[in-house]
Amino acid sequence: xxYSYISLSSIIKIQNLKKINLFAKLExxxxxxxxxxxxxxxxxxxxxxxxxxxxxxxxxxxxxxxxKTRGNFFSSxxxxxxxxxxxxxxxxxxxxxxxxxxxxxxxLPGHPDVNTKNILFNTGSLGMGxxxxxxxxxxxxxxxxxxxxxxxxxxxxxxxxxxxxALMFLQNNKKISPLxxxxxxxxxxxxxxxxxxxxxxxxxxxxxxxxxxxxVDGHNKKKLLNEIxxxxxxxxxxxxxxxxxxxxxxxxxxxxxxxxxxxxxxPFHSGSLSSDLYKKASDEIYNKIKKFCxxxxxxxPKIQTYQINNKNLKRYESFSLVKAYSEExxxxxxxxxxxxxxxxxxxxxxxxxxxxxxxxxxFIEFGIAEQDMVSFGSGLAAKNFLPIFHSFSCFxxxxxxxxxxxxxxxxxxxxxxxxxxxxxxxxxxxxxxxxRDIPIIGSMPNLLILExxxxxxxxxxxxxxxxxxxxxxxxxxxxxxxxxxxxxxxLPKKGNLLKIHNNSNSDIIVICQGADxxxxxxKIKNQLKSMKNxxxxxxxxxxDINKREVLKLNNKKVLIFQxxxxxxxxxxxxxxxxLSYNCRIKKFRVVSIKDLPACGKNEEVLDYHNLSSSKIxxxxxxx
Numbered sequence: 001x002x003y004s005y006i007s008l009s010s011i012i013k014i015q016n017l018k019k020i021n022l023f024a025k026l027e028x029x030x031x032x033x034x035x036x037x038x039x040x041x042x043x044x045x046x047x048x049x050x051x052x053x054x055x056x057x058x059x060x061x062x063x064x065x066x067x068k069t070r071g072n073f074f075s076s077x078x079x080x081x082x083x084x085x086x087x088x089x090x091x092x093x094x095x096x097x098x099x100x101x102x103x104x105x106x107x108l109p110g111h112p113d114v115n116t117k118n119i120l121f122n123t124g125s126l127g128m129g130x131x132x133x134x135x136x137x138x139x140x141x142x143x144x145x146x147x148x149x150x151x152x153x154x155x156x157x158x159x160x161x162x163x164x165x166a167l168m169f170l171q172n173n174k175k176i177s178p179l180x181x182x183x184x185x186x187x188x189x190x191x192x193x194x195x196x197x198x199x200x201x202x203x204x205x206x207x208x209x210x211x212x213x214x215x216v217d218g219h220n221k222k223k224l225l226n227e228i229x230x231x232x233x234x235x236x237x238x239x240x241x242x243x244x245x246x247x248x249x250x251x252x253x254x255x256x257x258x259x260x261x262x263x264x265x266x267p268f269h270s271g272s273l274s275s276d277l278y279k280k281a282s283d284e285i286y287n288k289i290k291k292f293c294x295x296x297x298x299x300x301p302k303i304q305t306y307q308i309n310n311k312n313l314k315r316y317e318s319f320s321l322v323k324a325y326s327e328e329x330x331x332x333x334x335x336x337x338x339x340x341x342x343x344x345x346x347x348x349x350x351x352x353x354x355x356x357x358x359x360x361x362x363f364i365e366f367g368i369a370e371q372d373m374v375s376f377g378s379g380l381a382a383k384n385f386l387p388i389f390h391s392f393s394c395f396x397x398x399x400x401x402x403x404x405x406x407x408x409x410x411x412x413x414x415x416x417x418x419x420x421x422x423x424x425x426x427x428x429x430x431x432x433x434x435x436r437d438i439p440i441i442g443s444m445p446n447l448l449i450l451e452x453x454x455x456x457x458x459x460x461x462x463x464x465x466x467x468x469x470x471x472x473x474x475x476x477x478x479x480x481x482x483x484x485x486x487x488x489x490x491l492p493k494k495g496n497l498l499k500i501h502n503n504s505n506s507d508i509i510v511i512c513q514g515a516d517x518x519x520x521x522x523k524i525k526n527q528l529k530s531m532k533n534x535x536x537x538x539x540x541x542x543x544d545i546n547k548r549e550v551l552k553l554n555n556k557k558v559l560i561f562q563x564x565x566x567x568x569x570x571x572x573x574x575x576x577x578x579l580s581y582n583c584r585i586k587k588f589r590v591v592s593i594k595d596l597p598a599c600g601k602n603e604e605v606l607d608y609h610n611l612s613s614s615k616i617x618x619x620x621x622x623x
Contacts (some may be wrong), residue, residue, distance in 0.1 A: 073150035
């Protein structure tokens with residue numbers, strides 16, 4: 001496949017042109033960077049295209065304003081990182097060559113991270129930006145500095161309650177003057193904002209906080225720059241600018257204005273494009289560049305290309321746990337009229353989409369508001385309904401931790417589905433790689449945490465959970481798995497380990513925790529079977545284990561590979577039980593993730609953390 005972009009040398013030529021004015025330059029750079037954003041995402045194999053294209057002109061204007069004055073601008077949502085990185089490269093804040101390394105190890109992370117040069121905050125975890133810019137602005141006032149501070153929000157992000165707490169702070173602290181720009185493209189992760197949790201009459205809401213409010217065309221560079229200048233010249237407290245934008249702006253195939261109001265799922269929120277669509281989109285934007293250059297009578301920048309040959313890549317027939325879960329959930333909800341499916345703006349990616357589309361009366365969309373969702377579910381459970389909660393585990397287990405604890409302390413029964421759980425998919429970066437959910441959730445009272453690895457296990461779970469009068473938190477991995485290796489795996493009884501390859505004469509017991517780790521281990525299953533002294537087990541019930549399972553480890557060498565942090569995870573739970581039952585272990589070793597997980601392609605990240613199939617095999621051989 002051939003990827004197209006425009007080089008830094010061509011961009012510098014445009015920046016140095018004297019034939020055209022500033023706004024013409026910004027317009028041409030806006031077109032060029034749209035091509036380069038697509039290139040970055042396509043080469044990475046994933047990324048957030050729609051919001052990058054809607055926020056790009058805002059970033060261009062903020063960076064242009066701050067060229068001649070001290071200050072900071074950053075994106076609170078962080079999904080628009082490809083646009084942010086490309087704009088930063090214009091001003092040498094990021095090495096331009098890094099745009100070739102989006103979502104790669106030693107490249108640019110999927111969401112902004114402070115380990116990247118000139119990135120001030122980690123973002124991607126939504127709703128924190130106004131509070132952070134308030135803190136920056138407070139320091140400026142305290143130290144009597146004149147830095148200008150700007151934060152860009154997503155409009156769906158306003159569903160996070162912390163934003164409104166931060167606005168109330170500004171209401172009572174008029175001496176600080178951050179600029180808050182909302183990228184109002186009207187679409188959140190899945191669908192139209194007004195169909196989820198609409199913040200209609202934003203102007204009235206902002207005015208009620210006694211803050212300044214402006215509304216502007218978010219793609220009109222002149223008007224945007226004027227509003228930025230006006231705010232900082234006036235310097236009379238915070239201003240919220242509603243920048244009306246188009247998600248996917250600049251390329252007709254992606255522009256939200258071309259989608260029907262009845263649309264259930266916007267298809268270009270995240271992910272790469274098909275080869276054909278990428279070619280059509282690239283041609284369309286490059287033709288706009290050529291047309292603009294012809295009109296302005298300037299030289300058109302030449303396209304650079306990068307080619308990848310995928311023919312030699314080893315391919316497996318794969319399956320998606322999320323897809324399998326979504327189908328089994330639909331069957332369960334059809335049979336159980338008192339089950340209510342709740343979602344936090346992730347119906348496609350967390351597995352509730354089939355219920356949303358086919359049994360809408362048993363589905364409620366909460367948007368980006370996990371705390372509200374879980375406490376609402378407490379009300380359902382109090383009336384003997386079964387709430388089934390859905391979000392990414394990185395948000396559900398952390399943002400709603402207190403609410404989940406409260407729910408469990410009431411001895412309610414609910415099912416919590418934490419998707420995107422584990423080290424992989426690793427391209428989004430550490431804000432989304434959830435390796436901490438076992439210690440966070442595993443300590444909850446009246447709750448079992450488990451991980452499901454196959455369609456059969458998911459089906460077994462919906463039947464088996466009826467026997468358990470406790471809440472259940474399911475970890476579900478979103479990576480594609482090798483179908484043939486997982487097809488026949490069944491759910492073990494509560495507290496039992498899953499037997500993958502069990503040899504009664506084994507001296508070494510290998511325990512895998514995490515679908516991604518089990519996937520790697522099963523790639524080398526035949527080699528491990530040939531090692532007569534090795535048994536392979538998988539951890540399913542992550543905070544419950546039967547005593548007889550622990551006693552089977554007596555006088556064995558125990559080796560754990562886990563898709564979790566090295567503190568307080570499954571290994572800690574198991575080692576505590578080993579000590580409690582006075583087991584004598586010949587040798588005990590854990591391979592897990594220390595510090596922040598790396599961002600990059602799954603294969604390279606697993607290898608980096610010694611959790612790839614080749615590293616696992618070598619470790620077992622030496623154990």
